[in-house]
Structure formats: structure tokens, C-alpha cells
Amino acid sequence: MTISIQSVAKSFGRFPALNGVSLEIADGELLALLGPSGSGKTTLLRAIAGLEFPESGQILFDGQDMTQVSAADRRVGFVFQQYALFRHMSVARNIAFGLEVRKGADRPSKAAIQARVEELLKLVELDGLGGRYPSQLSGGQRQRVALARALAVDPSVLLLDEPFGALDATVRKSLRKELRRIHDATGVTTIFVTHDQEEALELADRVAILNLGVIQQVGTPSEVHDAPANAFVCGFVGEANRLEGEVRGGRFRSGDIELASPGVADGAATAFIRPHELTRAAAGAGAFALTVERITPQGPVLHVEGRTADGRRLEAAFARAGGLGFQPGDQVQVAVERAHIFSA
Amino acid sequence: MSQRPANADSALVQGVVLAVMAAFLGLVLILPMATVFYEALRKGWAPALEAIQNPDAISAIKLTLITAAITVPFNAVFGVCAAWAVAKHEFPGKSFLITLIDLPFSVSPVVAGLIYVLIFGAQGWFGEWLIDHDIKIIFALPGIALATIFVTFPFVARELIPLMQEQGVDEEEAAVSLGASGLRTFWSVTAPNIRWGLLYGVLLCNARAMGEFGAVSVVSGHIRGLTNTMPLHVEILYNEYDFVGAFSVAALLCGLAIVTLALKTLLEILQPQTRRPGH
Amino acid sequence: MTSIADHPPVAVRRPLFRRRSAIPGFGLTLGVTLAILSTVVLIPLFAVALKAGQQSPAEFLADAFSQRALAAYRLSFGAAFIAAAVNALFGLITAWALVRYEFPFKGLVNAIIDLPFALPTAVAGIALASLYAENGWVGALVKPLGWKIAYTPLGVVVALAFIGLPFVVRTVEPVLRDLSADVEEAAASLGANRLQTLTRVILPALMPAWLTGFALAFARGIGEYGSVIFIAGNMPYKSEIAPLLIIIELEEYKYAGAAAIAVTMLGASFLMLFVINLIQAWARRRG
Numbered sequence: 001m002t003i004s005i006q007s008v009a010k011s012f013g014r015f016p017a018l019n020g021v022s023l024e025i026a027d028g029e030l031l032a033l034l035g036p037s038g039s040g041k042t043t044l045l046r047a048i049a050g051l052e053f054p055e056s057g058q059i060l061f062d063g064q065d066m067t068q069v070s071a072a073d074r075r076v077g078f079v080f081q082q083y084a085l086f087r088h089m090s091v092a093r094n095i096a097f098g099l100e101v102r103k104g105a106d107r108p109s110k111a112a113i114q115a116r117v118e119e120l121l122k123l124v125e126l127d128g129l130g131g132r133y134p135s136q137l138s139g140g141q142r143q144r145v146a147l148a149r150a151l152a153v154d155p156s157v158l159l160l161d162e163p164f165g166a167l168d169a170t171v172r173k174s175l176r177k178e179l180r181r182i183h184d185a186t187g188v189t190t191i192f193v194t195h196d197q198e199e200a201l202e203l204a205d206r207v208a209i210l211n212l213g214v215i216q217q218v219g220t221p222s223e224v225h226d227a228p229a230n231a232f233v234c235g236f237v238g239e240a241n242r243l244e245g246e247v248r249g250g251r252f253r254s255g256d257i258e259l260a261s262p263g264v265a266d267g268a269a270t271a272f273i274r275p276h277e278l279t280r281a282a283a284g285a286g287a288f289a290l291t292v293e294r295i296t297p298q299g300p301v302l303h304v305e306g307r308t309a310d311g312r313r314l315e316a317a318f319a320r321a322g323g324l325g326f327q328p329g330d331q332v333q334v335a336v337e338r339a340h341i342f343s344a
Numbered sequence: 345m346s347q348r349p350a351n352a353d354s355a356l357v358q359g360v361v362l363a364v365m366a367a368f369l370g371l372v373l374i375l376p377m378a379t380v381f382y383e384a385l386r387k388g389w390a391p392a393l394e395a396i397q398n399p400d401a402i403s404a405i406k407l408t409l410i411t412a413a414i415t416v417p418f419n420a421v422f423g424v425c426a427a428w429a430v431a432k433h434e435f436p437g438k439s440f441l442i443t444l445i446d447l448p449f450s451v452s453p454v455v456a457g458l459i460y461v462l463i464f465g466a467q468g469w470f471g472e473w474l475i476d477h478d479i480k481i482i483f484a485l486p487g488i489a490l491a492t493i494f495v496t497f498p499f500v501a502r503e504l505i506p507l508m509q510e511q512g513v514d515e516e517e518a519a520v521s522l523g524a525s526g527l528r529t530f531w532s533v534t535a536p537n538i539r540w541g542l543l544y545g546v547l548l549c550n551a552r553a554m555g556e557f558g559a560v561s562v563v564s565g566h567i568r569g570l571t572n573t574m575p576l577h578v579e580i581l582y583n584e585y586d587f588v589g590a591f592s593v594a595a596l597l598c599g600l601a602i603v604t605l606a607l608k609t610l611l612e613i614l615q616p617q618t619r620r621p622g623h
Numbered sequence: 624m625t626s627i628a629d630h631p632p633v634a635v636r637r638p639l640f641r642r643r644s645a646i647p648g649f650g651l652t653l654g655v656t657l658a659i660l661s662t663v664v665l666i667p668l669f670a671v672a673l674k675a676g677q678q679s680p681a682e683f684l685a686d687a688f689s690q691r692a693l694a695a696y697r698l699s700f701g702a703a704f705i706a707a708a709v710n711a712l713f714g715l716i717t718a719w720a721l722v723r724y725e726f727p728f729k730g731l732v733n734a735i736i737d738l739p740f741a742l743p744t745a746v747a748g749i750a751l752a753s754l755y756a757e758n759g760w761v762g763a764l765v766k767p768l769g770w771k772i773a774y775t776p777l778g779v780v781v782a783l784a785f786i787g788l789p790f791v792v793r794t795v796e797p798v799l800r801d802l803s804a805d806v807e808e809a810a811a812s813l814g815a816n817r818l819q820t821l822t823r824v825i826l827p828a829l830m831p832a833w834l835t836g837f838a839l840a841f842a843r844g845i846g847e848y849g850s851v852i853f854i855a856g857n858m859p860y861k862s863e864i865a866p867l868l869i870i871i872e873l874e875e876y877k878y879a880g881a882a883a884i885a886v887t888m889l890g891a892s893f894l895m896l897f898v899i900n901l902i903q904a905w906a907r908r909r910g
Contacts, residue, residue: 452846
């Protein structure tokens with residue numbers, strides 16, 4: 001199902017949570033809503049679910065206006081951050097709930113409901129745990145139950161609020177893959193909220209980045225990472241060194257460092273340089289000295305922290321292969337291979 | 345140096361504290377309760393049993409049960425409604441509303457009775473109209489029920505509001521997003537989570553409803569066999585120096601209090617959040 | 624059609640009353656709540672104020688502050704204050720024992736603390752009256768000392784001490800329980816002795832709850848009737864409490880007089896409610 005969000009605005013008291021947000025989500029897409037806390041991402045997700053109602057704007061499902069339709073009638077699957085499992089119901093009853101509350105001819109037979117529950121338990125790899133109660137499950141298992149419960153109603157869209165937020169790092173990673181697998185298996189349009197850019201980039205087909213109730217950029221993970229639309233996106237997605245400086249005549253200057261900045265207007269500007277875009281170079285034009293302070297191995301790269309001659313801290317990531325040939329205290333020559341420069 | 349942990353008291357301090365507590369509780373709580381049973385059985389079982397089987401006593405017991413049967417469900421329904429509105433929704437003036445719901449706890453029971461006399465009594469707002477239509481509220485069951493509803497008004501609501509606030513709205517939102525109606529959400533999701541708290545409120549409401557004296561005393565008219573509740577019957581017997589009779593009916597009410605405390609303790613084990621100060 | 628992406632940020636329309644909630648039933652339940660609250664509590668309370676207001680101010684003052692009424696207020700407020708103070712002291716001790724110590728019958732003691740909530744006040748009244756009368760178990764014991772408890776103002780204090788006991792214990796207890804042991808250990812590690820720890824660390828932390836318990840017991844005591852009238856003696860100007868005076872006025876068909884005293888007492892109740900809310904706001908601010 002396609003979802004179209006048109007100029008949606010919503011405030012809590014004086015605080016505007018969504019400030020005219022528009023977004024199109026394609027059928028079968030897996031989209032991440034990424035942003036810092038207070039960016040409005042959860043409010044947007046809840047507005048899609050019908051758990052919040054916008055003050056203006058529209059939300060369309062397959063072209064049909066759902067803005068004022070109650071959550072009960074939207075047939076969405078919502079996975080809550082703290083799972084919100086019904087604590088007094090067994091896992092199986094939790095999963096069956098959405099089918100059992102249907103009225104009249106809509107309600108499947110007992111046998112059909114049971115079959116569906118079994119099928120979903122298998123899908124989320126919890127076979128045989130239907131009789132347990134939520135309090136008897138681990139965090140990761142609860143999250144799977146919440147997912148199965150949301151999927152049981154054959155939702156037109158699956159919405160997940162910080163689905164991995166309450167889990168420890170290892171469980172997070174494996175459940176991420178799980179969500180991708182389940183999404184691919186069911187093909188249901190899926191939107192999830194996260195503040196973790198790594199999670200968004202790894203899992204989603206497209207990422208929508210929000211800040212202060214406004215969408216900053218929507219694009220594929222590589223688009224938002226490699227071609228950030230503005231300074232916020234660049235600083236929020238991926239690691240970057242941040243240099244404040246000035247642009248004059250297509251050149252960005254910040255202390256000793258000078259970079260080409262085609263298309264950026266003259267005036268104060270900020271340059272973002274990703275650690276891996278800072279490379280070792282021979283002394284000469286464009287290169288500058290970095291005094292190494294600390295070296296940390298991180299998988300295939302070595303993470304190097306150092307200071308420029310005028311005392312600014314920079315971080316670089318050098319390939320580990322072949323060794324480095326320097327130690328903390330040494331000076332190395334580096335050059336900026338690529339930078340993202342935005343007018344301030 | 346002593347080997348006690350920093351936050352433990354010496355045996356001497358513990359002994360003194362426990363002795364003071366025992367003496368105080370003994371004088372104020374335990375001896376009065378013992379007195380009730382002692383005075384009731386002073387002349388043996390027969391007069392005591394006779395006193396509670398007296399027709400006036402029986403009709404007082406009946407009236408007390410009827411009053412509780414009206415009051416408790418009424419306040420339970422009110423409490424659930426108020427708690428649903430207050431705990432599951434946001435709106436301006438909420439804490440003021442909670443204060444208003446709590447208001448009857450700070451009003452003297454006698455004043456609670458008086459307000460209904462001023463409205464429904466012979467000299468009251470509706471007095472003449474009620475007399476013309478031969479409707480009795482004051483000095484009759486409706487007045488007794490109203491006054492009792494007033495003094496027990498907040499019990500269920502103030503038990504449920506904090507409990508339901510603590511439980512949040514996640515489960516209800518989940519139920520609604522899965523397609524459940526409001527009523528279905530309440531019965532399947534909310535009710536099982538609050539049942540012990542609700543029962544706790546109902547229990548305390550019932551104890552107060554059966555035992556209310558001041559408010560009922562103002563509106564009842566003390567008509568023997570007709571508008572006397574058990575506590576009023578105790579008063580009449582006591583003032584007539586029928587101490588065995590008075591204390592026998594009192595012992596029955598004392599039994600009710602003991603059952604209430606036992607059930608209350610049980611409910612606090614079943615739903616630990618119910619234990620709250622200030623009833 | 625304009626492209627949706629080009630829309631400027633929309634001016635946020637603030638809803639007049641409340642935002643729509645995803646959970647149904649708000650209008651119905653709030654409506655029922657307000658309707659019942661108004662008919663049972665608010666309108667009747669308003670009626671008593673109206674009745675008192677029908678008199679001229681001079682008449683009102685003559686009724687509300689007659690010598691007899693003033694004596695009754697003095698007794699009701701004075702005895703309630705002393706009883707609340709007694710409860711504050713012994714309630715704190717009881718709460719301390721319940722939280723900190725292990726002793727036989729602890730569960731039973733814990734349950735019996737709430738007896739005043741469960742026991743009908745009239746039963747408490749006659750029991751206390753016969754216990755503290757000159758021929759009662761306790762009354763006989765103190766008689767040789769020249770003390771008379773029942774049928775004196777002291778008897779009123781005893782009855783109100785019974786009624787108010789659970790308020791202090793049950794407000795202080797949870798706070799004392801939550802007061803973590805490390806605070807005391809920290810104080811001890813900084814060189815404080817046990818008494819210093821108690822007066823400088825524990826009591827200040829308990830203060831808001833302690834005051835709340837005191838205020839709740841006091842507020843309850845002001846209006847208490849059933850447990851008091853049997854033990855009070857009910858002598859005008861000496862041992863007659865304010866609620867009893869209302870009943871006496873009513874029995875003499877002096878409705879305006881009863882309303883005047885009731886309004887004065889309601890004023891005192893609202894003041895206490897306000898004070899209690901202030902204490903709790905203060906407690907919340909202190910975290």
C-alpha cells in the first residue's frame with residue numbers, strides 16, 4: 001500500500017512536533033524515519049497509525065483520506081517501543097487479539113485464528129512458546145511477539161517505534177536482520193522510527209531524516225550518506241569532522257586548511273570531512289600536517305586522532321593493511337579527498 | 345567499635361522503639377477492639393446473640409446492606425468513568441478535577457448530611473415540591489444513600505486514577521490499533537490490569553458505607569425499624585444504656601472491619617501498587 | 624495543483640479544548656464524571672453556601688462566631704491539632720519499626736494500622752468511651768493519678784488520635800522505605816554519627832511526607848463526629864465539638880445557623896486542602 005503524507009502539522013502545547021511534513025511511501029517499501037529525540041519522528045509514526053491526529057494536513061492510504069479515521073479502523077500493525085504486550089494474556093492470545101476483536105463475518109473461525117497464530121509464531125521463530133506469558137520472555141522474544149501480533153491482522157502497513165531501542169547490542173543486530181527477512185517474506189509496507197543512523201542505513205530501502213518537525217532529506221542510504229542535502233543531515237548521518245570557516249570565490253578556508261567549494265555562496269560556511277575522506281598524502285599543495293595523538297584499531301581500519309598545527313582536532317580512518325609506520329607523537333601529512341561544504 | 349551496618353539501630357534503640365509502638369497501638373487500637381468483644385460477651389453468648397436477632401437490629405442490618413448495595417456500585421461506576429477520563433486522556437484542568445473528586449474526604453460527615461437536608465428537607469430548595477408529591481428523601485432511604493454516596497465518593501476513583509496512570513496508555517493504544525472498540529479495549533485489556541485495585545477501592549468504599557455514622561445520622565431521623573442503620577442502632581442502644589446490645593451489634597461491625605482488613609492485606613499482595621496513604 | 628513539497632510550514636491551529644485522543648470514550652466518561660460530581664458534590668456544597676448567604680452578614684457572624692460556636696471550634700481544632708501531633712510522633716515511630724525492624728506479628732501489626740479506616744466510627748466511639756471511662760480498663764488505671772479522660776476534652780484527643788493514626792503511618796512509610804540505605808551509609812562514611820544522620824539526613828528527607836500525614840490527620844480530625852461524641856461529654860462551651868453544634872442547631876430547626884457553622888468549617892477544610900496541596904507541590908519540587 002502506498003502512503004502519502006501531505007503537509008501534516010501537529011503541536012503539543014506550544015511545542016510544534018510536526019511542522020508541515022510531506023512524504024510519499026511506496027508500496028512494499030521499508031522506510032526509516034531517522035532523527036534525534038524531539039525531531040517529531042515518533043509523532044509522525046503515531047499520526048500514520050491514527051494514535052495522534054494532525055491539526056492540519058492529510059494522510060492518504062492508497063489515495064484514500066485516512067486523516068480522521070480512528071486507529072481501530074486503519075488496519076495498521078503498530079509495534080510499540082516498550083512492546084505494550086497484554087501482560088495478562090499468553091503469547092498466543094496476544095497474537096490472536098487483533099483477529100478475535102473483529103466483528104461478525106470478519107472474524108475468522110477459532111481454527112483459522114489458531115492456524116494463523118501458529119504460522120506467525122513460526123515466522124518470528126517462537127514455535128512452542130504460545131502458552132508463555134510476556135513476563136516469562138526475554139526482551140528479544142517480547143519484541144518478536146509484538147511483531148507477530150502486529151502482523152496477525154494482515155496490516156496494510158507495519159509501523160515500528162524504535163523497535164530495537166530497549167535491547168542490548170547483540171540482540172539488536174540479529175533482530176535487525178530478522179526484521180529485514182520478515183519484511184521481505186511478507187512484502188508489507190514498513191516504516192520504522194529510529195535515532196540510530198547505523199540501524200537506519202543498514203536496514204531501510206529509504207531513509208527520511210527529520211529535525212525540529214521538518215523533513216531534512218529523503219533518500220536511499222547511500223544518497224543521504226554520500227550526498228547530504230544540508231549541514232544537519234551531514235552531521236547526523238555518519239561520522240564527520242566539522243570545520244567552521246569562510247568561503248570566498250569558490251574556496252573554503254579554515255585556518256591552514258583550504259578546500260575547493262564550487263557552488264557555495266561567499267560567507268561563513270561549515271565543512272564536513274568524513275574520517276575516511278582524510279587520506280595520507282605527500283607534503284605539498286593541499287596537504288597539511290597532523291600530529292597524531294591516539295591510534296585505535298577498528299576492524300579493517302585504524303582510527304587516528306590528531307591535531308593540526310593550529311590546534312584543531314581531526315579524526316581520520318586509515319586502512320590497516322600494510323601498517324602505518326607512525327606512532328602517537330609523530331607528524332603525518334594528510335589531504336582532504338572530499339568534503340561537504342554548506343553555507344552557515 | 346560496633347560491627348553494625350551504618351543504617352542499623354542498636355538493640356536498645358530497637359527495643360525502645362518497639363515498646364513505644366506496642367504501647368501506643370495497644371492503647372489506641374487493640375484495647376478498644378478487645379473492649380467491644382468483652383462488653384458484648386460480658387453476660388455470655390445468649391444476650392449477645394439475642395441483641396443481634398432483635399427485629400430492630402435485623403431491620404438495621406437490612407438497611408445497612410441495602411445502602412451499601414446502592415452506594416458501592418454507584419461509586420464504582422463513577423470511579424471507573426473518572427479514572428478512564430483522567431488517567432487515559434490529557435486535558436486542561438485535570439489536576440483540579442482530581443482535587444474536586446477528593447473533596448468529600450475533607451468535608452465533615454455532618455456537613456455532608458446537612459447539605460442534603462438543606463436541599464431536600466422540609467425547609468429546603470425542593471422541600472415543598474417533594475411534600476406535594478409525597479416523595480420522601482430526607483428521613484428515608486434515598487437521603488441515607490445520598491449522604492453515604494457523598495462520604496464514600498472518592499474511594500474507588502482515587503484508587504484507580506494513580507493505578508491507571510502508572511500503567512500508561514500503551515496497552516490500550518495497542519488494542520485500539522489492532523481494531524478493538526473502546527468497550528472491548530476496556531474489558532479485555534484495562535479491566536484485567538486494574539481488577540485488584542478496583543476491588544480494593546470497592547472494599548474500602550464498602551467498609552465506610554456500612555459504617556458511616558455522622559452523615560447518615562443527620563439525614564436518617566433515627567426511626568427505629570425504618571431508617572436506622574447498624575451504626576445508628578448501636579448509638580440508640582448505647583444511649584439507652586443497653587450496653588450488651590450496643591456492643592453486640594458493634595461486635596458485628598467489628599467483624600466486618602476485621603474481614604475488610606484481611607481482604608485488604610490479601611489484595612495488597614495481589615496488586616502491590618494499591619498500597620497508598622490517606623483514606 | 625501545487626507540488627506538496629513546496630508548501631510553506633503550516634501555521635499550527637491550536638485546538639480549543641483538547642486534542643483528539645486515540646483512546647475512545649473520553650467524552651462519555653468525562654461527561655458522566657462531571658455530571659455525577661456536580662449533582663452529588665458540587666451543587667449540594669453550593670446550596671449550603673447559598674443558605675448561609677441568605678442571612679445578613681451580621682446574622683451570619685452571630686451564628687458562625689457565637690461564643691458557643693467559638694468554644695466548639697477551639698475544641699475541634701485544638702484537639703485535632705494535638706491528636707495530629709501525637710500521631711505524627713507515634714506514627715513516625717510505628718512507620719520506622721515497620722520499615723526497619725523485624726519483629727513477631729509484624730504482618731498483623733501492619734494490617735491493624737488501617738483499623739481506623741475499616742472500623743465504623745460509632746463502634747470506635749463507644750469502645751473508646753467505655754475503655755477510658757472511670758470504670759473502664761484504662762480509665763480505672765489512671766483514676767488514682769487524678770486523671771479523667773472520657774467526657775473531657777482529653778477524651779476528644781484520644782478519639783481523634785485513633786481516627787488519625789493511619790494517615791501519618793501510611794504517608795511516612797513509603798518514603799522511609801524508598802530512602803535508600805546508601806544515603807545513610809554515605810552520611811556515616813562522612814563521619815556523621817547516628818543522631819546526626821537522623822536529624823540532618825533522614826528527618827529532612829521525611830519532612831514533606833511527615834507534614835502531609837500530619838495535615839491529613841488534622842483535617843480529618845476537624846470534622847470527625849462519630850468516634851468523638853460518645854467520649855466527649857458534649858457539654859456546651861467545654862466538651863462540645865463543632866459538628867455536634869451543627870446537629871444541635873438542626874434539631875432546633877435553625878437551618879441558617881447550621882449552615883453558617885458548616886460554611887465556616889468548609890472554609891477550614893478547603894484551607895487545609897490547599898495547605899496539603901502546597902506541601903505536596905513542595906515535596907515534588909524537592910524530587
